[in-house]
Amino acid sequence: MDTLSMFFKGSTTTTAGFAVLPRNIETILERVEVEANGQIIQIGSSMYNQLWQIIADTSLGEDVTNRRKILQGASDIAAAPAANQTNVQFVIQNWLRFLGSVKPSVLDTSLIGNVRLRLTLAQPVILAKSATCTGENYSLSDIFFTVDTISIDDGVFYQMHQQFLSSGGVYELGFKQYLAFTSTGGMSQTTKFSLSTQSLNRCWATFLPGGNFPLAAAPTTGAFVDPNTLTSPYFTRLGSAGTVAYGTTTNNTPITYTLSNYQFSVNGVPFPNFRPDTNQAYALLQNAYGLSQDTLGGGYKNLDSLTKWNNGFWVACLSSEHGSEVYVSGVDTRGNTSQGFLG
Template sequence: MFFKGTTSTTAGFAVLPRNIETILERVEIEANGQIIQVGSSMYNQLWQIIADTSMGEDVTNRRRILQGAGDIAAAPTANQTNVQFAIQNWLGFLGSVKPSVLDTSLIGNVRLRLTLAQPVILAKSPTCAGESYALSDIFFTVDTLSIDDGVFYQMHQQFLSSGSVYELPFHSYMAFTSTGGMSQTTKFSLSTQSLNRCWATFLTGVAGDILRFTLPHGVWDLSTLRLWFLATMNGTANNQSLPRDVETLIETLEVWVGTERVQTIPYYNQLFRILADYDHNIQDMQARTVISNSAWITNGLNNAIYTVNQSPFCMTQWYGFLGSGAVIDTRAMSGPLTIVLTLAPNAALISNTAAATYALSDIHLTIQNSDEAPASSFEFENFKLYMEQNGSYSQQTQMSVECKKLEWVAATFLPPDYRSRAISTTTDHHGNRNRNNYTLPGASGVS
């Protein structure tokens, strides 16, 4: 991957981080409409840890020019403009799949989806403010092989027609996070045939943090799930507001049962906004105005009422697995049910200054017990999202979906902070009415 990087600030200076791979927050691989690598939400942190513990000085020296591997020992004194970089080392499927030479005619179209990290990754001077970065002239290269030998393809045909399947092993990485503290205990559950290594590290707390909640054993009613918190914003007084619908503060939503990722919804905030605008009536909006901030912002940002300091909010509505309304028994699941929320960048704020930031505190999740018999199997909506880097009125977004029923497709244009995306809902082979199906171990059917 080749590109040019540029940084900008409203005060002070900023440069791209050590090890340019840190700009990647998530790397996802999709083949023929099926996700074969669900990107870790902390790809850049994992990359730094692995690089620091496995790369020798000779490797680091070779990476100083195009990969930015040199330590940033002094505060930057200038921003960067069109500095050339290259990413050639990858984690997961791209960097470890065996064999490394693949015949893509056997697996269909392969799509690589990269999610860029927030500007918090930049190295900054002490007086830096309003930092951001942009990539340009992005292109990818890969070596291709041409095999004009009928024997090669005949071998493939005989192998597949016999009912055999190809296995492509690759390294997979799991990230677990929790709130900070020097006496912290981080619990996690992992099922694997080969656990190669385990790392632990401390990270700074900034917008874009990952919130992690594990439901205790019991019978729970998902329709009562609520996320409570206090919100504070910083910046020039009276010039920013939390977005309409506080649910748009969630950038990515993940649901895990043990080590199985049941659902991942990237860009959950944009999906929520689209669905909420279609699903909510006036009564719903009025009921959500106070605690969920569903009121339209129509009076500009010059009124003190829009300055937020430790104001209480509550997320009351969910989509996907958490919005199924099912009664679940976590004691019967194959592992603990964990909800992982990645907060949106500061660009989610309504603001007239790039210096506006937000922070959440006193965060807690509530859910009610239920006396109803829990379902052994239940359905939930699943969503598939596609995006293009540069939006325009002549934009074409190509997407590949494999499902029994495609219920709807919605297309929208977003500000440059988020790029343009197309969103669709799908069902897998076990679903019904545009829904996925989750079955407890040892159970069958849909209830």
């Protein structure tokens, strides 16, 4: 499964102005569902693209980003688009959830049945646009998939499988699942979530503006390009950002985003035991990723100041695992569904 590649060509169209596809082409996917033998094994929760962007911004280093500029659309959008895109070649090879994390990654489909992949594309709100852009849309063409296949022409191999299954054996395929919980009401709200899982490893939380807004501080005044994240403002994540001006210099709509502090609570236990502010959240995220003692781990190169952190990249992360990802080490909540809060 770790060789699954989706090739396609991407194009954008507008009735006025120009638009381009977002930084990190994986973010065109809103939902990804996997079905095996008629049974859904990966639930297609929303905001797949937002989660992918969070993980990319906080863990992909510059060397990886340079390599991804060739086919994954990882180039910064540092200026308002001056032309639409036509038949640009892309490939998606980095998948979250089942496709990217199932172990073992070599699956015998004669045992698990036909595997069906269902992809839902995001709305055009993901596009970065010029100030005068209207009627924007995008399309994909020449879509095809490739995957490495292995043929084992050995009767002993399949006889071993048959004996194991006929004796009541069950194969367990571990993989990472991600679920999204959303609510509205601004930064003073409390968001509730509940989970029943064998291993609760991490929780991410952030605040999104909820749309693709023109920014007065964009490379071109009023363009739909975030000057901090260098992609569509749809992916902007706000902490204590202060006053953000949307619109043009003649039609600003300033909105103040000031998050004083936050705290997770799982089954009545607070994480952490104090209420961090938005700046301290960055250090706690490094701990959650196990990067605080890492001298090689990376992150997006433009995330280089607290101002940018609070204005475009802010996310809080709770880690409940303390071990290697090669084995299950998170909190088991199957017997007692965990009730969680972010407030």
